[in-house]
Amino acid sequence: MKQNPISFQLKLNPEDFLPATEEEKQSQVVMRESISFWKDGMRRLVRNKVAMVSIVVIIVVMLFSFVVPAFYPYSYKEQMKGANNLAPMEYSEEEQARIEAGEKVFPHIFGTDKMGRDYAIRVMMGSRISLVVGLIATGIILIIGSAYGSIAAFFGGRVDLIMMRIVDIIYTVPDILLIVLLSFALNAPLENLKNAPGFAWVGVVGKNLISIFIVFALLYWVGMARMVRSQVLMLKESEYVTAARALGVGNGKIIKKHLLTNCIGTLIVTTTLQIPSSIFTESFLSFLGMGVAVPLPSLGSLASDAINGMNTYPYLLFIPALLISLIILSFNLLGDGLRDAFDPKLKN
Amino acid sequence: MLKYIAKRIGLAIVTIWAVATITFFLMNMVPGGPFLSEKAISPQATAALEAKYGLDKPLPQQYITYMWDALHGDFGDSLKQRGRTVMDIIKMKFPVSARVGGLSVLVALLIGIPLGSIAALKRGKFLDSLISVVATCGIAVPSFVICTLLLYFLGVKLRLLPTIGLSSWKNYVMPVLALSFYPTAYIMRLMRSSMLDVLGQDYMRTAKAKGVSGILILFKHALRNAILPVVTYVGPMLAYTVTGSFVVEKIFTIPGLGGEFITAISGRDYTLIMGTTIFLATLIIVMNVIVDIVYKIVDPRIKLK
Numbered sequence: 001m002k003q004n005p006i007s008f009q010l011k012l013n014p015e016d017f018l019p020a021t022e023e024e025k026q027s028q029v030v031m032r033e034s035i036s037f038w039k040d041g042m043r044r045l046v047r048n049k050v051a052m053v054s055i056v057v058i059i060v061v062m063l064f065s066f067v068v069p070a071f072y073p074y075s076y077k078e079q080m081k082g083a084n085n086l087a088p089m090e091y092s093e094e095e096q097a098r099i100e101a102g103e104k105v106f107p108h109i110f111g112t113d114k115m116g117r118d119y120a121i122r123v124m125m126g127s128r129i130s131l132v133v134g135l136i137a138t139g140i141i142l143i144i145g146s147a148y149g150s151i152a153a154f155f156g157g158r159v160d161l162i163m164m165r166i167v168d169i170i171y172t173v174p175d176i177l178l179i180v181l182l183s184f185a186l187n188a189p190l191e192n193l194k195n196a197p198g199f200a201w202v203g204v205v206g207k208n209l210i211s212i213f214i215v216f217a218l219l220y221w222v223g224m225a226r227m228v229r230s231q232v233l234m235l236k237e238s239e240y241v242t243a244a245r246a247l248g249v250g251n252g253k254i255i256k257k258h259l260l261t262n263c264i265g266t267l268i269v270t271t272t273l274q275i276p277s278s279i280f281t282e283s284f285l286s287f288l289g290m291g292v293a294v295p296l297p298s299l300g301s302l303a304s305d306a307i308n309g310m311n312t313y314p315y316l317l318f319i320p321a322l323l324i325s326l327i328i329l330s331f332n333l334l335g336d337g338l339r340d341a342f343d344p345k346l347k348n
Numbered sequence: 349m350l351k352y353i354a355k356r357i358g359l360a361i362v363t364i365w366a367v368a369t370i371t372f373f374l375m376n377m378v379p380g381g382p383f384l385s386e387k388a389i390s391p392q393a394t395a396a397l398e399a400k401y402g403l404d405k406p407l408p409q410q411y412i413t414y415m416w417d418a419l420h421g422d423f424g425d426s427l428k429q430r431g432r433t434v435m436d437i438i439k440m441k442f443p444v445s446a447r448v449g450g451l452s453v454l455v456a457l458l459i460g461i462p463l464g465s466i467a468a469l470k471r472g473k474f475l476d477s478l479i480s481v482v483a484t485c486g487i488a489v490p491s492f493v494i495c496t497l498l499l500y501f502l503g504v505k506l507r508l509l510p511t512i513g514l515s516s517w518k519n520y521v522m523p524v525l526a527l528s529f530y531p532t533a534y535i536m537r538l539m540r541s542s543m544l545d546v547l548g549q550d551y552m553r554t555a556k557a558k559g560v561s562g563i564l565i566l567f568k569h570a571l572r573n574a575i576l577p578v579v580t581y582v583g584p585m586l587a588y589t590v591t592g593s594f595v596v597e598k599i600f601t602i603p604g605l606g607g608e609f610i611t612a613i614s615g616r617d618y619t620l621i622m623g624t625t626i627f628l629a630t631l632i633i634v635m636n637v638i639v640d641i642v643y644k645i646v647d648p649r650i651k652l653k
Contacts, residue, residue, distance in 0.1 A: 169363045178370065180594070181625070184613050185374040280490055287492045287595060288610070303492060307599070310500055317500065321493040329488035 041265070044341035051337025054330040061327055065128035073106040074118035076125040077295040085313060086112040110319055114309065123319055126297040130324065133209065133298075134279035134331075137216040141278075142271050144217060145224025150255050152225070153232035164229070167222045179215050179281070183290040186211035208292055212282055220278070227270050231263035238262075265343040273335035276328040283324050299324040353641055360633045367629040368418070368622065372411055375613075375621050401427060403618075418626065424619040428612075434623035437608065442627070445597070445604035449589035451520060452528035456585065460532045461578065464539025465571065468547060479536060486533025495526040495599040512601050523600045527593060531585045535578055543574040576647050583639035586632070 035043070045051055069076075086092060088111040095105045110119040152163035190207035193199045235241070236259060244254050260267070286292055286300030299320040306316035398404045401424075402413060417424065423434040467479040502509050502522060509518050546552065547570060555565050594606040605624060612620040 165359070168359060169366055178367070178374075180610065180613065181371060181374050181621075185377040189377065276488070283490055284492065284595065287490075288598065300490075300492070303496065307496060307499075310496070311504055314500055317496055321496060325485075325489045325493055328490070329485060332484065332488050 037265075041338075041342040045337055048337040048340065050333050051341075054334040054337065057326065057330040058334065061127055061323075061330075062131065065124050065131055069121060069124050069128070072121050072124070074108075074121045076117065076121050076297060078117060080112065080116040080118075084112065084116045085114050085309075088315060092116075110315065111313075113305070113316060119316065119319070122297045122302060123299075123323060126299040126302050126320060127323055127327065129209075129292055129296060129298040130279050130282060130300075130327065133212060133282040134275045137213055137220070137278040137282070138271055138274045140213060140217045141221045141224050141274055142267065145221035146228045146260060146267060148221065149225035149228030150232045150259055153229040154236055154251065154255055154259065156233075160229075167225055170219060170222045171226075178219060179285065180288070180290065182215050182218070183208065183211045183285060186214060206292055206296060208290065212285060216278060216281075220274075220281075224270055224274065227266055228260075228263060231266050232259050235259050235262050269335060269339040269343050272331065272338050276331035276335070279324070279328055279331070299327075349644075352644065356637050356640060360637050363633055364626065364630050368415070368626050369411075371622060371625045372414065373407075375616075375618060376407055401425075401619075414622065418622070423623040423626075426617055426620045428615050428617040428620070434619050437620060438605065438623060438627055441603060441605045441608050444602060445593055445606060448520065448523050448527060448596070448602065448604065449586065449593060451524045452589050453531065453582070453585060455524055455528040456531035456535055457578075457582075459528075460535025461539050461575065464536040465543050465566075465574070467536065467540045468543030468574075469566075471544065476540075480540070483533045483536040483540075486529055487537070489529070491526060491530060492595045492599065494529045495522075495596055498522045498526055499599060519600075523593075523596050523602060526600075527589055527596050531581075531589070534585075535581065538577050538581060539574065542577045543570065546570050546574040549573075576643070579646065580639060580643050583636040586635045 074080075080092065081094070086108055088109060089107050090111060091099065091105060091107070099105050108118050108120065110123060113119055113122065148163065148167075152160045152167075187207060190210055194207060232255075241254060241258055244258055249257075282298065283300030283303075286298040287304045289301070289304065292298045292301060302320040303317055303324070306313065306320070310317050395404070402410060405413075414424070423438075426432050426434055426437060429437065463479050464483075467476045470476045499522065509521055510516075552565065552569060555569050560569075593602075593604060594610065596602070597604045597606040598610075605628065608620070609624045609628070611617075612624060
């Protein structure tokens with residue numbers, strides 16, 4: 001048969017229909033084991049030097065603020081007589097006498113404050129408070145924001161419209177004004193609550209800390225809600241959601257099992273970047289004197305206390321100030337690294 | 349367009365009303381009253397004062413009266429600073445805050461935009477890394493840390509600048525620097541990423557191929573497009589410089605509105621709290637609305653919803 005030169009017909013030979021040889025089959029074998037979402041992200045994260053350094057810094061800070069205080073020979077509220085305003089590594093007269101008598105005295109690495117309290121342990125406790133506030137507040141934001149955002153996006157229509165208008169309003173509320181006001185206003189009800197039976201824990205946690213958490217729960221979840229909403233809006237059109245619905249899965253379960261698990265990358269990144277901003281706000285409040293209650297220190301209140309003696313004891317100011325910047329910086333850089341690793345789309 | 353503007357303004361009014369309402373009830377939740385802290389005041393006098401300012405009436409009625417008066421531009425008299433209306437106090441204190449805040453915004457724009465653009469143009473070079481590191485660190489440092497470091501080194505150690513008050517231009521240097529630190533760093537990052545985005549666009553290549561000179565490309569094509577995200581940030585930035593100045597005003601003892609707000613809260617000066625809150629909230633919200641609308645006009649690519 002004569003072949004038309006511009007024909008699109010396939011030219012097939014009988015050999016094309018022979019079974020593949022062993023050699024040809026080999027080329028189809030997948031050599032590398034399949035990489036899961038987590039493994040892939042982790043691989044990229046481990047390769048990111050800046051993020052790894054930040055993780056190490058965060059772990060070291062956590063060790064010093066959660067583990068070391070348990071073994072530390074001084075306590076954050078213990079006021080030592082005659083040991084006021086010691087310079088770093090300096091000993092009080094009494095301690096000097098004990099050293100001469102052959103006793104071992106643990107040095108005051110960062111000196112002491114004007115009440116004679118060891119400053120190193122106060123800084124450690126301060127960073128503990130800052131970290132705890134950052135983590136718990138972020139947890140609250142994560143729960144409220146992801147629930148709100150996914151519900152708004154999932155149900156759509158009028159529900160979405162009303163819910164997102166509320167978000168818009170909260171978003172434009174000047175936050176600092178309300179934070180200052182709220183932390184004053186919540187003081188008294190929490191004080192009453194503390195004395196009510198069954199609520200003694202309020203006193204243990206400290207009413208200012210609780211009011212900080214309430215502020216975060218009321219105002220700061222909107223960014224997270226917007227983020228989750230935009231993700232869920234996209235995901236809810238996926239086939240597996242239709243399939244799940246066809247199988248009779250309830251709305252709540254679809255949101256929890258299918259939608260939120262699929263935007264886990266965004267959730268991780270947004271959460272990590274939320275931690276430094278929570279710590280930032282807490283230190284700001286403590287600095288203005290609306291944060292944690294005395295004698296509990298926070299990095300913000302330590303810096304605030306040190307301002308008056310700045311002329312003579314500048315290190316009392318520099319240590320907490322630099323530490324808080326370091327913590328916030330590490331969490332920011334870690335968040336950037338996580339974003340590059342788990343959610344590169346989010347970059348812009 | 350008109351519909352969009354109307355919607356934004358409507359939302360802004362609802363927000364201002366919500367802020368005012370929340371503030372009103374929150375502030376009445378705070379125990380104590382404006383006349384409690386004054387010493388040796390008889391119960392009769394307190395009652396008389398409360399009656400004079402309408403504080404003896406039930407809360408909902410007070411709320412309605414206040415909102416009605418506020419709607420007519422009457423924010424009442426300060427309860428603590430006798431003989432002064434809330435408006436007088438705002439008129440006196442706000443220019444101070446506005447001057448410091450406005451200067452910081454200016455500084456942030458003047459430093460942030462050029463440095464961010466340079467970083468993008470010199471991508472991957474040393475200058476880019478340097479600017480990026482500075483910007484990343486700048487975002488991580490809380491304002492009170494900057495304030496105290498400046499105060500210590502420039503004010504106390506080197507004695508270059510005065511640390512208290514606002515009598516000469518020298519007094520402005522430190523507060524403005526401290527307040528502009530975070531926005532500068534943020535604008536640098538924003539400018540760098542948007543500039544990189546623009547530099548990769550097709551029209552840049554076209555312009556280059558047509559032989560347009562480098563400077564003209566930079567100013568006419570690149571900068572004009574890359575600056576748009578910065579425009580959106582100006583609104584929140586103004587909000588930041590007005591409210592973020594609480595700390596700066598406290599540290600540098602500047603007689604501004606932020607400090608007044610905190611004293612008003614601790615003194616339970618109800619009318620002054622309401623006045624400053626409504627004023628600052630309105631200012632911030634109006635700024636945001638203006639920026640949003642301007643942004644949509646400047647960038648026709650954004651669809652109006």
